[in-house]
Amino acid sequence: MRLRFVFSELAIGLRKNVLMMFSVVIITAFSMLALGIALLVQRQVGHMKHYWYNQLQVSVYLCADHSENPNCPTAATEAQIADVQTSLNALRPTVKTIDFVDQARAYEYFKETFKDAPDLVKNTSPDALPESFAVKLADPTKFSVVSSALDGKPGVDSVQDQHVFLKKLFSILNTFRNVAIVTSITVIVAAVILIGVAVQVSASSRRRETGIMRLVGASNLYIQLPFLLEGVVGGFVGAVVGFGGLALFKLALVDHSLRSVFSAFGSLVEWNDVIYTLPFIVGAAVLISGLASFITLRMYLRD
Amino acid sequence: MTKVYPKQSRPALNDVTLEVDKGEFVFLVGASGSGKSTFLRLVLKEEKASHGRVHVAGKDLGRLSSWKVPGLRRQIGTVFQDFRLLPNKTVTQNVAFALEVIGRPQAQIHKIIPEVLDLVGLADKAARLPGELSGGEQQRVAIARAFANRPIILLADEPTGNLDPTTSVGIMKLLDRINRTGTTVVMATHDSQIVDSMRRRVVELEGGELIRDQSRGVYGYSN
Numbered sequence: 001m002r003l004r005f006v007f008s009e010l011a012i013g014l015r016k017n018v019l020m021m022f023s024v025v026i027i028t029a030f031s032m033l034a035l036g037i038a039l040l041v042q043r044q045v046g047h048m049k050h051y052w053y054n055q056l057q058v059s060v061y062l063c064a065d066h067s068e069n070p071n072c073p074t075a076a077t078e079a080q081i082a083d084v085q086t087s088l089n090a091l092r093p094t095v096k097t098i099d100f101v102d103q104a105r106a107y108e109y110f111k112e113t114f115k116d117a118p119d120l121v122k123n124t125s126p127d128a129l130p131e132s133f134a135v136k137l138a139d140p141t142k143f144s145v146v147s148s149a150l151d152g153k154p155g156v157d158s159v160q161d162q163h164v165f166l167k168k169l170f171s172i173l174n175t176f177r178n179v180a181i182v183t184s185i186t187v188i189v190a191a192v193i194l195i196g197v198a199v200q201v202s203a204s205s206r207r208r209e210t211g212i213m214r215l216v217g218a219s220n221l222y223i224q225l226p227f228l229l230e231g232v233v234g235g236f237v238g239a240v241v242g243f244g245g246l247a248l249f250k251l252a253l254v255d256h257s258l259r260s261v262f263s264a265f266g267s268l269v270e271w272n273d274v275i276y277t278l279p280f281i282v283g284a285a286v287l288i289s290g291l292a293s294f295i296t297l298r299m300y301l302r303d
Numbered sequence: 304m305t306k307v308y309p310k311q312s313r314p315a316l317n318d319v320t321l322e323v324d325k326g327e328f329v330f331l332v333g334a335s336g337s338g339k340s341t342f343l344r345l346v347l348k349e350e351k352a353s354h355g356r357v358h359v360a361g362k363d364l365g366r367l368s369s370w371k372v373p374g375l376r377r378q379i380g381t382v383f384q385d386f387r388l389l390p391n392k393t394v395t396q397n398v399a400f401a402l403e404v405i406g407r408p409q410a411q412i413h414k415i416i417p418e419v420l421d422l423v424g425l426a427d428k429a430a431r432l433p434g435e436l437s438g439g440e441q442q443r444v445a446i447a448r449a450f451a452n453r454p455i456i457l458l459a460d461e462p463t464g465n466l467d468p469t470t471s472v473g474i475m476k477l478l479d480r481i482n483r484t485g486t487t488v489v490m491a492t493h494d495s496q497i498v499d500s501m502r503r504r505v506v507e508l509e510g511g512e513l514i515r516d517q518s519r520g521v522y523g524y525s526n
Contacts, residue, residue, distance in 0.1 A: 214373075222404055
């Protein structure tokens, strides 16, 4: 196998077919960008699950003054609080830890959570915040054990599970990911067709050469490899451009816009997550373009 | 052997039995559509015989797996009426191309090209493009390309079809010289003058049937 020949033929093909290759690069870039976004969202969900399943807690809010809940005529009494504590203790080992959050600590959390809204913090006095038990579960999905034991108990205002809220968030993210996957597949189909056509155009524009090659006994590999590589180069460059687009997506959208909004929900995707998608993007693009070219050549350059 | 092309009732070659020995020079004559080109395509394994067997260079083509076809074609040089040169490559590059694509090392190619261009008498035009050459010279380039890999068989499909009689004589002399190196030459032609003057074996086809096989023959009985 004389590589010099293959590469010089490849260079001729790319030069002759430059516009076609340009469109192959663009469409592959878009398909790989969509694939990269899908992968990033997947990573994001993974991060959040990891983060939240360690932090996830059930909050048992106790009655405070001025509560609107009919179960709370007055603030929870010492006896009621002790009673709740006993009930929670009885739920071990499903309940892993029990942490009493008094008004001072609740206020600290409140200040931390709403640090971007100083007016709200200023207008809220610690007295307005209910005391609560922060309960961590051995298995975060076993929320109902706690709520059924404590809902409606004297002194208990409400039992809130962050898991419910997370489920909604995850379902939004999953929808977003699925849209990215469907988009990616659609554009990949278009890319496959375009690569096939581009390779066919290139082979057809050099039919004279391939005809002579077949006649003098060049092997199929020799005849087809330059065209195959042409498709693969288009796919590879497209993948690199698409990855560039993904990096831009991370910089512009994730870092610039989403970080401030979503920082309360746990860590966002980082650069190592973006790098993680690179082998998938490049691998998928090379595989897809190689396969599209191979099949086209199989059908088109018969001996 | 018999060859029937798809969607055609009449066979292009009908039960033709023909043996060509190593080192022979054979003219294949007959009107257009008589099956000459089909015969050459069967020898190159560009087509498969519908019935019967084709043996080329000791190989049964019916049993030759497709990945071995390039190896067969390396033993066969082919020349056409329309030369089939690459217009953007020089004479040297055209010949080199045929050797490069079968993986011959550059050093060998550098050695072969002057030899083969000398043989066809184009040593002084090595750097020309095909468009700068006469028809006869272009056909010489095509012959140089076909012969560069020292094939044991040379197939020529109307090689003088586009050339004037004087030029044609030059091409025939060249094919004769190649034949004398031991290369089997099979030439399909319409050119009665050439066939008559060469006095070699003549095989005539008509409507796909072999109607004459004559050693030291002429183009037609009437001549």
